[in-house]
Amino acid sequence: MTSRSNTKAAPAHRVDLEARVGKAGERHVPPILLPDGTLAPGAECPLGDEAVIEALVLMIRSRLVDDRGVSFQRQGRIGTFSEARGQEAATAGSALALDPATDWVVQAYRELPALLRQGMSLTQYWMLFIGHPDGWAFPADVNVFPLQIELGTQLPHAVGMAWGLRLQRRPGVVIGYFGDGASSEGDFYEAGNLAGVTEAPVVLFCQNNGWAISTPRQKQTRAETIAAKAAAFGIPGYVVDGNDVMAVYAVTKEAVERARAGGGPTLIEAQTYRLGAHNTADDPTRYSAKEEREDWERRDPLARLRTYAINAGLWDKERDEELAERTYAEIDDAFREAQERSAARTPAMLFDHVYANPPARLERQRRLIEEEEGLWLS
Amino acid sequence: MAVLSMIEAIRGALTSEMERDERMMVLGQDVATLGGVFRATDGLAARFGPERVVDTPLAESSIVGASVGLAASGLVPVAEIQFLGFAHLAFHQIAHQLARLRYRSQGRLGCQVTIRAPFGGGVRALEIHSDAYEAMYAQVPGLKIAAPATARDAKGLLLASIRDEDPVLFLEPLRGYRLVKDDVPDGDYTVELGQARVARAGTDVTIVAWSGMVPVAERAAETLAADGVSAEIIDLRSLVPLDVDTIVASVVKTGRAVVVQEGPMTAGFASEVVTSISEEAFYSLEAPVARVTGPDTPYPFAAAVEEYYLPGEARLVGAVRRTLAA
Numbered sequence: 169m170t171s172r173s174n175t176k177a178a179p180a181h182r183v184d185l186e187a188r189v190g191k192a193g194e195r196h197v198p199p200i201l202l203p204d205g206t207l208a209p210g211a212e213c214p215l216g217d218e219a220v221i222e223a224l225v226l227m228i229r230s231r232l233v234d235d236r237g238v239s240f241q242r243q244g245r246i247g248t249f250s251e252a253r254g255q256e257a258a259t260a261g262s263a264l265a266l267d268p269a270t271d272w273v274v275q276a277y278r279e280l281p282a283l284l285r286q287g288m289s290l291t292q293y294w295m296l297f298i299g300h301p302d303g304w305a306f307p308a309d310v311n312v313f314p315l316q317i318e319l320g321t322q323l324p325h326a327v328g329m330a331w332g333l334r335l336q337r338r339p340g341v342v343i344g345y346f347g348d349g350a351s352s353e354g355d356f357y358e359a360g361n362l363a364g365v366t367e368a369p370v371v372l373f374c375q376n377n378g379w380a381i382s383t384p385r386q387k388q389t390r391a392e393t394i395a396a397k398a399a400a401f402g403i404p405g406y407v408v409d410g411n412d413v414m415a416v417y418a419v420t421k422e423a424v425e426r427a428r429a430g431g432g433p434t435l436i437e438a439q440t441y442r443l444g445a446h447n448t449a450d451d452p453t454r455y456s457a458k459e460e461r462e463d464w465e466r467r468d469p470l471a472r473l474r475t476y477a478i479n480a481g482l483w484d485k486e487r488d489e490e491l492a493e494r495t496y497a498e499i500d501d502a503f504r505e506a507q508e509r510s511a512a513r514t515p516a517m518l519f520d521h522v523y524a525n526p527p528a529r530l531e532r533q534r535r536l537i538e539e540e541e542g543l544w545l546s
Numbered sequence: 547m548a549v550l551s552m553i554e555a556i557r558g559a560l561t562s563e564m565e566r567d568e569r570m571m572v573l574g575q576d577v578a579t580l581g582g583v584f585r586a587t588d589g590l591a592a593r594f595g596p597e598r599v600v601d602t603p604l605a606e607s608s609i610v611g612a613s614v615g616l617a618a619s620g621l622v623p624v625a626e627i628q629f630l631g632f633a634h635l636a637f638h639q640i641a642h643q644l645a646r647l648r649y650r651s652q653g654r655l656g657c658q659v660t661i662r663a664p665f666g667g668g669v670r671a672l673e674i675h676s677d678a679y680e681a682m683y684a685q686v687p688g689l690k691i692a693a694p695a696t697a698r699d700a701k702g703l704l705l706a707s708i709r710d711e712d713p714v715l716f717l718e719p720l721r722g723y724r725l726v727k728d729d730v731p732d733g734d735y736t737v738e739l740g741q742a743r744v745a746r747a748g749t750d751v752t753i754v755a756w757s758g759m760v761p762v763a764e765r766a767a768e769t770l771a772a773d774g775v776s777a778e779i780i781d782l783r784s785l786v787p788l789d790v791d792t793i794v795a796s797v798v799k800t801g802r803a804v805v806v807q808e809g810p811m812t813a814g815f816a817s818e819v820v821t822s823i824s825e826e827a828f829y830s831l832e833a834p835v836a837r838v839t840g841p842d843t844p845y846p847f848a849a850a851v852e853e854y855y856l857p858g859e860a861r862l863v864g865a866v867r868r869t870l871a872a
Contacts (some may be wrong), residue, residue, distance in 0.1 A: 274615075305652035314650045318642060324608040327644065328615020335571070335597055336620060355639075355721070358608035365603055521653040522688050524711035527740060527787030 192396035194263035194405035194437075200414035203467045205475025214418040215264070217482055223264055223413050224477050225491060226281040227256035227470045232495045233280060234444065237297065238248030240503070241448040252280040254411075254443030258375050260285065261416030262343060262438070265424045270340040274313040278375060278442075279345050286312050290502035291509070294462040300510040301517050308328060311340075317477065320346055327363045330370035330427070341427045343371045343420075349380025351394045360435060364401040369427035371420060372435045375410060377442040382455035395437035403433045410438030411469035438461030443468065515541055550730040553723040555697035556586050560624065562734065564594050564823040567622060568605035570708065573600040574609055574626030574662075583628055584664065584723050594655050606632055610639035610661065614647060618655045624708055629810035630665035630717065637682075644713045645688030651714045657713045660704070665750035666758040667856050668721035673847035676720070678758075678809035678840070682787050683715050685817065690739055691785040693717040695760030697728045699783055702737030710739065719758035725745075726761065740787030744796070748778035751802040751866050754793060754819050756782040759806045759857065766862040777866060785815055793819065802869045806857050811839040836865045 175529060178347060188196040200211040234251040241249040252259065263273065263282035273282050283293070287310040296303025296315065304314040313329075316322055326344025333340040340515065341438060350356055351374055361371050374394050378385050391397060398405025404426075406419050416438055423434035441464035445452050452461065477483035515537040526534075551559070559706045564570050572578075572587055572594075578601040581588030591599040607628055613623040627633045633640065640661065647657045667676035676850050683691055692707050692714055694700040700718070707714035719726070745760055746767050755763040760781045767777040778796050782789065803823055805816040816837045823835050838857045846855055 238653070301649075301652055304650050306654060308654065313655070314647075314652075316643065316646075316650060318638060319609065321638060321643060324611025324639065325615040325618065327608070328617075329614030329619045330615070331612060332616040332619025332621045335616075338619075342615075355611060357608055358603070358605040361603050361605065362608045362612055521649045521651075523690075524648065524656060527690075529788060529790065 172478060190396055190407065191392050192405070194393055194398060194407055194493035197406055197408040197415050197419045197426045199409055199412055200418065201412045201472055201476055203411070203472055205472050205479065207476075213354060214421070218340075220473070220477055220480070220482055223260050224473050224483060226260040226263075226284055227413070227473060228488070228491055229284060229495050230260070230280045231470055232254050232492060233293070233499055236367070236496070236499050238444070238448060240297075246294070247299055248447050248449055249297055250277055250447040251444035254464065254468065255309070255375055255377055255440045256281050257413035257417055257473065258410035258438035258440045259345070261413040262371070262420040262436070263311050264417050265420035266341065270311075270338070270432070271327075271424070272311040272313065272329055272340060272342040274322050274329065274342060274344040275315060276319070276322065276345045276347055276350065276375070277315055277317075278397055282343075282345070283312055286310050288312060290499060291505045294503050294506035295510055298506055298510045300506075302509065316413070319470070320350035320355040320359075321333060323355055323359035324362065326372070327366070327368050327370050327433075327509055330363075330368035330433075331366045334369055334382050338427065341369045341371065341424050343373050343424075344372050345375060347380065348374065348376040348385050349383065350380065351397070352388050357397075360397065360401040363433040364403045367430070367432035368442045369430075370433045371423045371427060372433065373420070373509040374435070374437045375440055376437050377440050379442060379446070379452075379456065381446045381450060393437055395435055397487060398435035401433075401435065403435060403518070405435045405437070407439060410440030411467050411472065413473050414468060440469070547729050548724065549727055549733055550697045551586055551724050552697045552705060552718065552726040553586055553699050554854060555701040555730050556704060556718065558730070559701045560587060561588060561593070563705055563708050564590065564598065566734070569620065570622040570624060571598045571600065572624050572626070573602050573606050573613065575602060575628050577626050582626060586718075587626065587663070594704075603699055605651065606636035607639050608622060610644055612637040613627050613659045613661075614639065614643050614657055617657045617659050618647070622658050622708065624660045624662065627661055627663040629675045629720075630663040630679055631677045631803045633679070640683070640689065641686045642713070645686045648712070649688060656711050658711050659713045660707045661713070662716045662718060664718045664720040664723070666719050666721055667845060667852055668758070670849035671720075673845070676852075677845045678807065680717055680785060680808060681766055681815040681818075684815055689786065690714045691717065692756040692783065693741055693757040693785055694783055695719065695722070695726070695745070695755070695757055695781050697726055698745070699728045699737050701730055702735050703739065703783060705734065706736035706739055709736065714739070717757060721758050722761070737783065738799070739784040740789055741783065742789035742792040743781045743783055745776065745779040745781040745793070748776040748800065750776045751869060752778050752780060752793070752800045752801055753837060753862070753866065754780045754782065754803060754805045756785065756807075760810060761860060762857065762859055763806060765859045766866065769786065769859065770864050770866060775866065775870065780840070788818070790822045790823065790826060796822050797827040798830040801830055803831075804836045804838060804862065804865050806838040806862055808840055808856060810842045811837060812842050814839055836869050838862050838865045
């Protein structure tokens with residue numbers, strides 16, 4: 169990160185608690201960064217200059233990885249791929265509120281900026297989509313739960329982990345990501361309820377992108393907002409413009425600080441939009457209106473922050489081009505390395521880490537497949 | 547050494563392990579203030595306090611799901627599911643999360659979690675309380691399953707299960723909680739998972755049983771002994787890992803085997819035992835291996851017909867006699 173002589177420290181921003189309040193007591197966080205890239209009247213950027221650049225770089229890198237990922241999938245070089253396109257502000261803004269050394273990300277599956285902020289390597293990311301177990305293997309200094317594929321199921325893990333950290337008097341806070349679709353799952357309600365009861369230092373962070381594949385948000389719940397459900401858990405709930413990286417950061421920062429200080433959990437609903445498809449097997453033109461997609465294109469969170477940063481003298485076209493060039497090179501190097509590492513496959517990859525102490529008959533199955541290995545690969 | 551009931555042995559093991567390992571906690575419905583609906587956790591809350599013995603909301607999925615996170619944070623949770631039948635409400639957390647996190651994280655995050663659950667019938671309970679669903683869990687890679695039949699093994703297997711880095715489903719025979727009483731050694735000992743026990747030595751026929759069916763097998767063996775039939779009883783003690791060697795050694799000696807289980811016949815765990823015998827002891831067999839099981843019906847919630855459902859001494863004796871006559 170380039171440091172600048174005119175670097176400005178982050179002001180002590182607090183979410184305006186006089187904000188609009190929904191029917192169930194959920195608070196609508198006032199906007200900070202407007203769609204045109206200007207600050208809302210009277211609002212102040214809660215991020216210092218370096219953090220603005222960090223957020224922008226995370227979002228741009230994520231967008232470039234998405235570009236390459238879709239292209240790799242089309243070329244048959246990776247399996248099904250899900251983009252974060254359009255939702256980068258929600259995850260970059262929330263992840264910037266964490267301390268990667270102590271805090272944990274429990275992911276759903278559309279949080280690339282948060283994973284990058286926590287320190288995940290692109291090589292690991294590509295190995296996941298190439299289809300190699302090391303794609304799941306977060307190194308010891310990257311505090312991320314591995315991708316699991318059921319929906320909402322990860323939220324009790326986030327609560328349990330946060331509860332466990334607190335019981336051990338350790339400083340960490342856990343953020344559990346999920347989507348609007350997963351908010352209909354039973355595990356979301358069980359997790360929110362348990363979080364409230366245990367006062368676990370957890371932030372339940374919903375990326376409401378409006379669509380669960382083809383099912384619109386209105387069909388998931390009759391509640392006015394997903395944040396409204398916080399009332400049933402007895403915890404604070406917030407609605408924030410998920411494309412306003414500054415407002416997302418501010419409300420998450422406050423939730424993380426509250427959790428760290430022993431104030432318990434928070435439910436945040438970031439309202440955003442998936443500008444890409446659900447995944448590379450999906451076709452959004454079958455269910456969403458062109459006007460809707462175009463409307464959200466105009467609210468692109470990345471364009472918004474880029475405009476702000478350029479106007480603030482923190483960013484320019486040259487930096488943009490330099491970052492793209494560097495990132496594409498990094499992506500391609502990482503992909504090459506991932507391909508090389510993924511080329512190695514052995515029966516051990518089936519058996520290693522299934523058990524700490526494997527049963528004898530599993531060891532026999534392992535020997536059998538190892539003996540037959542030549543047959544399989546010939 | 548003292549004669550203890552199974553529930554006393556379990557309570558003693560939980561207490562001594564909480565004393566020994568500060569990371570251990572107990573969570574579940576009614577486990578703290580009440581001490582568990584069967585009193586397995588009686589006294590723990592008073593002794594170890596509300597942070598280590600926790601009454602949770604009535605929600606099986608998050609009891610198991612939170613245990614996954616608690617374990618990942620470095621604690622050793624021992625969760626109680628009040629009855630195994632209700633563990634279906636957490637099945638995805640057990641099968642897809644708890645049992646897979648070690649593999650999914652490639653060894654970074656383990657799940658040193660024990661789930662205790664009573665199961666099995668014979669206590670005139672309401673629906674779903676009595677079903678013996680162990681076979682459904684035996685198909686879950688990454689999970690281990692302990693199923694003790696004696697108080698002595700309940701203590702030793704529970705201590706081994708809690709200390710095992712792998713997640714263990716610890717099945718407790720509901721009917722045996724207070725009926726089963728035997729000598730339990732004082733002090734610390736473990737019974738290794740994956741080691742069956744020869745509960746009774748014999749030469750004419752092998753009866754394979756686990757948990758609540760072991761006392762049934764013992765009564766049947768007494769009856770058969772009066773007729774001059776010497777039955778050997780293998781108490782599996784754990785289903786995963788399965789001690790095939792001990793089963794095979796017995797069948798090689800006797801040449802005949804009957805496997806008894808409480809649950810429905812089709813795709814039950816008895817099928818796994820029978821298959822293992824046919825794979826590894828086929829040429830020692832002098833008769834087809836027989837199964838004695840519950841029928842493929844729902845477990846009856848009408849106490850009046852429970853006796854028809856449960857394999858009893860008479861049915862097992864009949865099966866052994868047919869096997870001997872074959």
